[in-house]
Amino acid sequence: MTDSVSNSDATAAPAGEKINLLGLPEAKLVAFFETLGEKRFRAAQVLKWIHQLGVDNFDEMTNISKALREKLKSQCEIRAPEVLRQLDSTDGTRKFLIRVTGGSVVETVFIPDGERGTLCVSSQVGCSLDCSFCATGKQGFNRDLSAAEIIAQVWIAAKSFGQLAPNGPRKVTNVVMMGMGEPLMNFDNVVDAMNLMMHDNAYGISKRRVTLSTSGVVPQLDRLREYTDACLAISLHAPNDELRNELVPINKKYPIAMLLDSAKRYIESLPDTHRKITIEYTLIDHVNDRPEHARQLAELLRDVPVKINLIPFNPFNLSNYKRVSNNAMRRFQDILMQEGYITTVRTTRGDDIDAACGQLAGEVNDITKRSQRYKAQFSQAEPVTIVTQ
Numbered sequence: 001m002t003d004s005v006s007n008s009d010a011t012a013a014p015a016g017e018k019i020n021l022l023g024l025p026e027a028k029l030v031a032f033f034e035t036l037g038e039k040r041f042r043a044a045q046v047l048k049w050i051h052q053l054g055v056d057n058f059d060e061m062t063n064i065s066k067a068l069r070e071k072l073k074s075q076c077e078i079r080a081p082e083v084l085r086q087l088d089s090t091d092g093t094r095k096f097l098i099r100v101t102g103g104s105v106v107e108t109v110f111i112p113d114g115e116r117g118t119l120c121v122s123s124q125v126g127c128s129l130d131c132s133f134c135a136t137g138k139q140g141f142n143r144d145l146s147a148a149e150i151i152a153q154v155w156i157a158a159k160s161f162g163q164l165a166p167n168g169p170r171k172v173t174n175v176v177m178m179g180m181g182e183p184l185m186n187f188d189n190v191v192d193a194m195n196l197m198m199h200d201n202a203y204g205i206s207k208r209r210v211t212l213s214t215s216g217v218v219p220q221l222d223r224l225r226e227y228t229d230a231c232l233a234i235s236l237h238a239p240n241d242e243l244r245n246e247l248v249p250i251n252k253k254y255p256i257a258m259l260l261d262s263a264k265r266y267i268e269s270l271p272d273t274h275r276k277i278t279i280e281y282t283l284i285d286h287v288n289d290r291p292e293h294a295r296q297l298a299e300l301l302r303d304v305p306v307k308i309n310l311i312p313f314n315p316f317n318l319s320n321y322k323r324v325s326n327n328a329m330r331r332f333q334d335i336l337m338q339e340g341y342i343t344t345v346r347t348t349r350g351d352d353i354d355a356a357c358g359q360l361a362g363e364v365n366d367i368t369k370r371s372q373r374y375k376a377q378f379s380q381a382e383p384v385t386i387v388t389q
């Protein structure tokens with residue numbers, strides 16, 4: 001396993017721009033320092049300054065010689081994107097609206113749960129995959145985030161809690177690549193950022209606490225084990241291809257059987273044998289929440305090491321789907337548990353700050369043709385329900 005997709009672009013800042021060290025994993029930082037004729041251990045020193053102490057000013061790096069600091073200042077920068085807004089929910093959920101280069105806005109959400117603090121990180125501005133229940137999908141695709149813009153979300157959140165300081169509280173304990181965008185469509189930058197999350201000289205988060213969630217880009221999923229051993233979640237949302245084609249259109253290209261085979265290959269490649277794939281299943285009223293869907297799902301996953309996370313659909317503008325009833329959700333969970341599956345229900349958090357992914361940034365990023373099209377359609381649409389039996 002290598003900790004970076006390529007080292008060749010470590011010094012590849014566009015002409016006239018400085019190299020942003022924030023997004024370089026250790027292998028690329030080592031390569032960079034070697035180009036300066038410096039020892040490899042400089043990479044570890046700089047990683048710790050940036051990611052453990054939150055430093056963005058070379059003058060504060062006191063174990064680095066003044067001459068090297070001057071050289072770094074002339075060629076490099078440590079630059080996080082601007083936090084446009086920070087919203088704090090009464091339940092402790094904290095949401096960041098982050099303006100990236102070019103003016104687009106992405107969302108990052110911190111969700112506390114006892115000792116655990118999970119950060120939901122975005123990988124793209126918008127998303128090209130257009131899942132029918134997803135607020136981000138309605139925006140269309142704008143661009144991939146750089147590795148610096150991805151890891152900056154962890155840096156910004158951790159700093160906001162005073163974590164990046166000597167003996168700072170360890171608030172961000174888990175990361176899920178489950179925010180805006182499909183992470184596997186931005187493979188190289190996501191791998192670099194995830195490896196920084198897990199690196200001992202950066203955030204040191206356990207590989208069991210960093211999760212990549214994909215809707216099923218199978219060729220990229222097949223490559224993933226060469227670069228990371230993080231946890232895997234599959235955004236499934238339907239127990240058969242007919243329904244999944246409606247909800248997650250990439251299923252037409254990579255159907256469920258192909259996706260589950262690929263996910264199994266990934267999980268079986270990991271050295272520790274007890275890990276399970278998390279199956280994400282958004283329950284939508286009268287769409288995919290019937291008992292027969294639960295039974296089909298149980299049958300489908302029979303030979304796959306999984307735990308199942310049920311997510312009640314969170315209604316948003318531009319969607320006619322409705323939230324699942326509590327009864328239907330409990331019935332769905334009961335069936336899966338009777339079939340022997342560990343099945344949890346994600347509780348809704350941060351209602352007072354619109355914490356569901358894509359809701360606020362969508363209002364800011366109202367720029368793509370797709371978002372305009374959905375708005376036009378929605379203003380004329382009749383309510384829609386899909387029920388497959």
Ligand code: SF4
Binds near residue numbers: 215235
């Ligand atoms: S659910 Fe994920 S993959 Fe699907 S449109 Fe939304 S962000 Fe993209």
